[in-house]
Amino acid sequence: EIVMTQSPVTLSVSPGERATLSCRASQSVSSNLAWYQQKPGQAPRLLIYGASARATGIPARFSGSGSGTEFTLTISNLQSEDFAVYYCQQYNNWPPVTFGQGTKLEIK
Amino acid sequence: EVQLVESGGGLVQPGGSLRLSCAASGFTFSDYKINWVRQAPGKGLEWVSDISSRGLKIYYADSVKGRFTSSRDNAKNSVFLQMTSLRAEDTAVYYCARDPGYYDSSGYYYSYGLDVWGQGTTVTVSS
Numbered sequence: 001e002i003v004m005t006q007s008p009v010t011l012s013v014s015p016g017e018r019a020t021l022s023c024r025a026s027q028s029v030s031s032n033l034a035w036y037q038q039k040p041g042q043a044p045r046l047l048i049y050g051a052s053a054r055a056t057g058i059p060a061r062f063s064g065s066g067s068g069t070e071f072t073l074t075i076s077n078l079q080s081e082d083f084a085v086y087y088c089q090q091y092n093n094w095p096p097v098t099f100g101q102g103t104k105l106e107i108k
Numbered sequence: 109e110v111q112l113v114e115s116g117g118g119l120v121q122p123g124g125s126l127r128l129s130c131a132a133s134g135f136t137f138s139d140y141k142i143n144w145v146r147q148a149p150g151k152g153l154e155w156v157s158d159i160s161s162r163g164l165k166i167y168y169a170d171s172v173k174g175r176f177t178s179s180r181d182n183a184k185n186s187v188f189l190q191m192t193s194l195r196a197e198d199t200a201v202y203y204c205a206r207d208p209g210y211y212d213s214s215g216y217y218y219s220y221g222l223d224v225w226g227q228g229t230t231v232t233v234s235s
Binding site for chain 1: 143145152153154155158167168169170203205217219220221222223225226227228
């Protein structure tokens, strides 16, 4: 099973600034990685798939990069609605699909 | 509107059973793999199972293998998760989610992530 490790656990950033979230895989997952956003009481929302492709309707301020074992989600010009928990997910070696433990992005 | 709606959650005693349903609308249901993902209170996301578009390929997490069974009825645009021998650690919000990927001719599956999620249904296992 591939273990996904996200860092940091909590990230404090001011509105208008840039947030950089990291995700590391215990072995290569190629570009088979997705990022999700989850707000309290809501289902997760797909942001990025294929490591760097934005899902339908996702603003351009969200960008993904990386391949192999190291991945990054960058959120530029943070808006109030962006403060949430973010999860990475690998779907290269499946089953099982595995998720990271999440990064909570909070307002500084 | 593309939508998934879960139902069937509730309070059940340890060792009991429960059947979750996931009803789809707004898209051609029989074209898509459906996943079940759960989230224990205050915890992260855990993949539980997935079932291919025609129900011919079904996979489970080790934590539920032998206790949970996924099935689907494409005529009714629905997927089901039959849960038996429930344990306290199965307590979670259960989501169904659509995967818009496909199998190629060699049987390799290309995923595009989970692009549509239901609102979730809560399962509580407690005496």
